[in-house]
Amino acid sequence: MVRSVERMIQATSLAKNYGTKRAVDDVSFTVQPGKVTGFLGPNGAGKSTTMRMIMGLDRPSSGDVTVNGKRYAEHGAPIREVGALLEAKAVHKSRSARNHLRVLAATHGIPNSRVDEVIEITGLAPVARKRVGGFSLGMGQRLGIAAALLGDPHTLILDEPVNGLDPEGVLWVRNMAKGLAAEGRTVFLSSHLMSEMSLTADHLIVIGRGRLLADAPMADVLSGAGAARTRVRTDAPDELVRALAAPEVSITTTGPDTLEIQGAAPRDIARRALDARVLVFELTPLQASLEDVYMDMTRDEVEYHSGPVAGAEAPLESGRRASK
Amino acid sequence: MSTETQQATLPQRPRTTSGKGTSFGRALGAEVRKFTTVPSSLILLLTTLVVMVGIGALAAWGIGSVTEMAGSDPEAAAAMGDQATLADTIAPSGIMLAQLIVGSLAVLVMSSEFTTGMARATFAAVPKRFPVVLAKATLVAVIAFVVTVVSTLVSAVVIMPILSNYSLDQDFASDVFQRNLWFGAAYVAVVALIGMALGGLLRNSAGAIVTLVGLIFVLPMVLSFFANDFITDAKRFLPDAAYANLIAATPPDGGLEHWQAGLTLGLWAVIPLLVTVFVIQRRDV
Numbered sequence: 001m002v003r004s005v006e007r008m009i010q011a012t013s014l015a016k017n018y019g020t021k022r023a024v025d026d027v028s029f030t031v032q033p034g035k036v037t038g039f040l041g042p043n044g045a046g047k048s049t050t051m052r053m054i055m056g057l058d059r060p061s062s063g064d065v066t067v068n069g070k071r072y073a074e075h076g077a078p079i080r081e082v083g084a085l086l087e088a089k090a091v092h093k094s095r096s097a098r099n100h101l102r103v104l105a106a107t108h109g110i111p112n113s114r115v116d117e118v119i120e121i122t123g124l125a126p127v128a129r130k131r132v133g134g135f136s137l138g139m140g141q142r143l144g145i146a147a148a149l150l151g152d153p154h155t156l157i158l159d160e161p162v163n164g165l166d167p168e169g170v171l172w173v174r175n176m177a178k179g180l181a182a183e184g185r186t187v188f189l190s191s192h193l194m195s196e197m198s199l200t201a202d203h204l205i206v207i208g209r210g211r212l213l214a215d216a217p218m219a220d221v222l223s224g225a226g227a228a229r230t231r232v233r234t235d236a237p238d239e240l241v242r243a244l245a246a247p248e249v250s251i252t253t254t255g256p257d258t259l260e261i262q263g264a265a266p267r268d269i270a271r272r273a274l275d276a277r278v279l280v281f282e283l284t285p286l287q288a289s290l291e292d293v294y295m296d297m298t299r300d301e302v303e304y305h306s307g308p309v310a311g312a313e314a315p316l317e318s319g320r321r322a323s324k
Numbered sequence: 325m326s327t328e329t330q331q332a333t334l335p336q337r338p339r340t341t342s343g344k345g346t347s348f349g350r351a352l353g354a355e356v357r358k359f360t361t362v363p364s365s366l367i368l369l370l371t372t373l374v375v376m377v378g379i380g381a382l383a384a385w386g387i388g389s390v391t392e393m394a395g396s397d398p399e400a401a402a403a404m405g406d407q408a409t410l411a412d413t414i415a416p417s418g419i420m421l422a423q424l425i426v427g428s429l430a431v432l433v434m435s436s437e438f439t440t441g442m443a444r445a446t447f448a449a450v451p452k453r454f455p456v457v458l459a460k461a462t463l464v465a466v467i468a469f470v471v472t473v474v475s476t477l478v479s480a481v482v483i484m485p486i487l488s489n490y491s492l493d494q495d496f497a498s499d500v501f502q503r504n505l506w507f508g509a510a511y512v513a514v515v516a517l518i519g520m521a522l523g524g525l526l527r528n529s530a531g532a533i534v535t536l537v538g539l540i541f542v543l544p545m546v547l548s549f550f551a552n553d554f555i556t557d558a559k560r561f562l563p564d565a566a567y568a569n570l571i572a573a574t575p576p577d578g579g580l581e582h583w584q585a586g587l588t589l590g591l592w593a594v595i596p597l598l599v600t601v602f603v604i605q606r607r608d609v
Contacts, residue, residue, distance in 0.1 A: 073451035077345035090441025
């Protein structure tokens with residue numbers, strides 16, 4: 001399959017400065033065909049800037065990015081190669097959805113029948129003749145996705161595609177992204193919704209403050225997320241803590257009868273509880289969520305730190321600190 | 325599946341991108357579709373027509389009444405100048421206002437790309453960018469030219485009964501009428517091109533329209549306060565001065581020759597356009 005090797009997005013030492021601010025800093029990665037590659041990062045990390053550079057809209061300050069072996073602008077029929085959703089509702093407000101798509105189709109001689117097709121696929125049919133100005137954010141996203149699909153491209157770049165969609169729409173985007181990848185296409189999508197990303201992406205690229213933090217299969221990212229934890233609920237937490245005390249074990253109290261234990265396998269915990277005659281009524285191995293991994297990775301890379309919120313975030317924060 | 329077997333079963337047809345890719349013609353088609361699918365375009369064009377006809381009719385009535393009064397006063401008649409050619413300049417009287425409407429429309433054709441965010445989609449579809457700018461330039465120039473010619477002719481027809489009321493004779497075939505018709509349309513097309521260029525440079529509708537008004541109306545007025553030789557010379561190269569020169573049957577004393585005025589107007593069309601192409605090619609969208 002010599003041809004498919006070329007069919008990918010390849011960024012090489014990509015960098016972008018805005019004045020003195022470095023938005024993207026020497027980023028290199030490859031987005032492979034046949035899988036969904038998630039692009040994660042906090043706000044202002046450089047995700048959208050990177051995507052705009054891929055699409056030839058922003059000029060890299062240095063480095064280079066190619067799609068299917070060429071810079072985007074060098075393709076003769078770019079939207080048949082790469083479809084992109086960069087910003088929902090970036091459309092003239094008084095034009096109808098159908099006319100917007102027809103305008104884009106006209107640049108590549110794409111027939112109106114294909115326009116009607118993508119309107120069907122994205123569920124826009126009932127509003128296709130209405131002004132885009134009156135669209136909800138979700139409808140705007142669907143229109144953006146319709147535009148991305150218009151040229152039936154091999155590569156799709158979707159910036160926050162589920163932003164503003166209802167649960168049904170989120171599911172639809174997830175299945176669409178997976179379906180397109182299963183057809184052998186290259187799907188590159190950004191999101192800040194961890195749970196959604198963990199369900200959709202096969203591979204992850206994480207950036208923070210413009211720098212590449214991770215580029216690995218989803219499974220590797222999750223398993224490499226430090227030691228596994230176990231949640232234990234017991235009537236006698238203090239006794240259990242004493243029974244488990246060991247240098248390699250760290251224990252966090254997350255509720256009146258709930259402990260999170262790191263450094264001891266569930267089997268060992270159960271055995272020591274039995275030895276100490278402590279009743280345990282829940283013993284749950286916790287897999288690190290993508291959110292945990294991401295938070296750890298981007299802790300120092302977040303551009304805009306939020307102050308601590310009394311109550312809501314407190315248990316999670318204290319738990320994390322104690323377990324470190 | 326190896327590449328060989330794939331090629332054996334599916335012989336690759338020589339595919340050229342010209343059939344499915346971008347081209348100037350397609351960019352122009354897309355721009356025409358953009359223009360016709362927003363209601364503001366049609367509204368502004370109709371406004372242009374109404375303004376041209378309305379001001380033409382008012383001017384016909386005004387000039388008619390003055391000439392009627394002058395008929396009984398030989399001194400005033402002498403001051404009025406050549407009445408025969410005067411009647412032929414009435415139809416496009418509204419051009420001074422119409423150029424602003426058409427110019428604003430041309431600004432919007434370009435600036436709305438940036439104010440709505442459409443530019444991202446537009447330049448993602450045509451990443452070479454200059455075909456888009458040239459397509460927009462072609463579109464606004466043709467539309468400005470055609471709407472001015474049509475409005476002038478409609479105005480000329482509408483004012484016929486008014487003029488005949490005052491026994492003024494309008495001659496469609498006269499040199500003065502023809503000059504006013506064609507050079508007026510060409511001038512409005514140039515104003516539209518300048519407007520489109522400003523829209524692309526400033527990426528802001530209001531700013532570009534204000535700048536256009538400044539260039540067309542305010543700058544000549546401000547410059548006329550200065551008696552400096554250099555400024556008087558320079559003023560002749562402003563678009564409206566070149567236009568005034570071209571519609572006069574004979575160039576004014578000390579002014580530019582007709583061909584020089586024509587060239588001046590041509591440069592006003594081309595230079596802002598080239599600057600805009602250059603800037604849009606380079607700037608981030």
